[in-house]
Amino acid sequence: MEYVASTRIEKLETIEPREIRHVQLILPDHIEIEGKPYPLHDEMRPGTAFLAKPWGQRTEKFRRRMYTRSNSSCNAPGVLETFINDTHRPQADTSVWWQSDVPDQWQTTGELIDVRVTVDDIRGVATVYENTAVCKQANLRLEPDGEWEDRQFVCVAFGTGVTPFLSYIHYMAHQEWEKDREKQRGHLTLIASVRHEQQLMWHDELVKLAQRFPESFRYVPVLTRSWSTDWASPKGRIIRATVMPSGEEQIDVAPLLEIVPDFSKADLRLCGSVAACRQLQKGLGDRDISPASVRAESW
Ligand SMILES: Cc1cc2nc3c(=O)[nH]c(=O)nc-3n(C[C@H](O)[C@H](O)[C@H](O)COP(=O)(O)OP(=O)(O)OC[C@H]3O[C@@H](n4cnc5c(N)ncnc54)[C@H](O)[C@@H]3O)c2cc1C
Incomplete structure (x- = not known):
């Protein structure tokens, strides 16, 4: 029933x-x-x-x-x-x-x-009712309290894929970041990629949160199609896919590595289209880059 x-x-x-x-x-x-x-x-x-x-x-x-x-x-x-x-x-x-x-x-x-x-x-x-009661590689349910606080999350969102990470941020700010500076735990970098500025979701609030909690939260909005002359954040795709004459797909993750140079301690979380999430993981894999953990959800 x-x-x-x-x-x-x-x-x-x-x-x-x-x-x-x-x-x-x-x-x-x-x-x-x-x-x-x-x-x-x-x-x-x-x-x-x-x-x-x-x-x-x-x-x-x-x-x-x-x-x-x-x-x-x-x-x-x-x-x-x-x-x-x-x-x-x-x-x-x-x-x-x-x-x-x-x-x-x-x-x-x-x-x-x-x-x-x-x-x-x-x-x-x-x-x-929730879509999942357990944390798996193919979903983004936040790890239980006591497990997430020492992680260095790097969350990459394509379009409305930002939704789970906005929930993380609300939760982490409420549970940890709003405490005394010395007691703050958990770090999250949010890379939110959209076509143009109007599509950025909860943007002003995220800018303010990054200013308020600089030790815990980094916000990197990325515009892929168009931007104003004064746009100071990254422009263009963070991963670039090219199909070679052989049919093989070559993925360039250099723009992503400019934002996050070291993934060795990063708990990578991805949300967006199947293609974008797959390409990003393949691009890192091709360079032998292994984050501490990877979880991704696509709709
Ligand atoms: C865990 C999860 C979280 C999501 N979160 C968001 C979110 O935050 N924001 C957002 O915009 N979207 C989200 N989605 C996607 C959302 O649920 C819808 O799929 C999306 O909005 C498209 O809906 P739609 O009805 O236009 O088309 P579709 O869902 O693609 O459906 C179109 C047609 O496809 C067929 N169809 C689709 N699904 C099924 C099925 N399971 N079985 C049989 N036939 C099917 C039906 O004929 C349907 O009329 C999420 C999906 C999942 C699984």
Whole structure:
């Protein structure tokens, strides 16, 4: 039996028209099953995704889709935030609906969006369903507390692949970085690659966080297609793929190595398209560069 909580659309911010939206869903404080109320506890771990049932513009029915949460349950319980992009694939269904005016109408009329929950009968509570309960190489669930704090994370995000890392940053800042300077633990470098400045997500806040916690957080936004004359961060692709006449793919990771010269102690985390994540790993492998650990998630 699949249980759901009906969420209210609180915020719909357009990052780039028809391309990327910032979505905020508010969970109810409890759900009712056969007349029995179950308090809804938000215990989502950073780096995991929730399952919502938005409308499919192409198929004209509700669809089940996963969205990685971009904020954290530690300081925003009950508020599920994510960034959703139009995939522009021929079969694009819900991703294109999110970019349309219809979700705005739903927000105005109070139409609700179902989010899957798990019912724990022993505790008598419901929790938000997460895509994974364990840390694996192919997901980005943050390591348990006590395991992540001594790591040097290098997180490379392509487009909306920044969402899991935004959740890490919210969590790490709340749990560690906001403590006394001497007690701060965990370091994260975020390399966020997008086409142009308008597509940068949570950019101003990230700039401020990097200024506030320079010992713990480094922010490197990268623009690949266009930039203003005063753009001071890296420009162009951080990995460059060329297909040789033999058909072999050659990957140049030199621009990435200019940003992070030494990966030997880095816990590399990747999120973005299958091709980008694969190419980056191949490019490092071709140079015999072995990070301390690698985990990647693609949608
Ligand atoms: C763990 C995880 C986290 C994600 N996080 C985000 C996020 O933060 N932001 C974001 O924008 N996207 C995220 N996605 C991708 C998101 O879930 C959607 O796949 C994406 O938005 C495209 O949706 P779509 O309906 O337009 O197209 P698709 O999901 O590509 O679906 C188009 C069509 O393909 C078919 N189809 C798709 N999936 C299946 C399936 N499993 N079985 C059978 N048929 C299928 C259906 O016919 C469907 O109508 C995530 C996906 C996963 C798995």
